[in-house]
Amino acid sequence: MxxxxxxxxxxxxxxxxxxxxxxxxxxxxxxxxxxxxxxxxxxVPREEFEATREMLAHARARLGELENRVAELESRDNES
Known part of the structure; x- marks a missing residue:
C-alpha cells in the first residue's frame, strides 16, 4: 500500500x-x-489482523471438536 x-x-x-x-x-x-x-x-495493522484471523480459525476448529464431543456424549446418553 x-x-x-x-x-x-x-x-x-x-x-x-x-x-x-x-x-x-x-x-x-x-x-x-x-x-x-x-x-x-x-x-488495524496487517499483523494484528492476521493474528486475529488465526485465533478465529483456531477457535472455529476447537468449536467443531467440542460440538462433535457433545454430540457423541448425547448419543451415549440416549443409548443408556
Whole structure:
C-alpha cells in the first residue's frame, strides 16, 4: 500500500500546471486530510489482523471438536 506521503504527492502532481506555485501547500493539505480521514477509519495493522484471523480459525476448529464431543456424549446418553 502506498504511504500517505506518496498519495499526497501523486494528488499534488495531478493538479494542472496553473496551480504549480501552490503545489507544496496543496500537498501538505492533502497529507493532512488523508491522515485525518484514515484515522477515522479505525484501521488495524496487517499483523494484528492476521493474528486475529488465526485465533478465529483456531477457535472455529476447537468449536467443531467440542460440538462433535457433545454430540457423541448425547448419543451415549440416549443409548443408556
Amino acid at each position: 502506498r504511504s500517505i506521503e506518496d498519495m499526497a504527492a501523486r494528488l499534488a502532481n495531478a493538479l494542472p500546471p496553473q496551480v504549480a506555485p501552490l503545489r507544496e501547500e496543496l500537498k501538505a493539505n492533502f497529507r493532512a486530510v488523508l491522515q485525518s480521514q484514515l484515522a477515522e477509519l479505525d484501521l
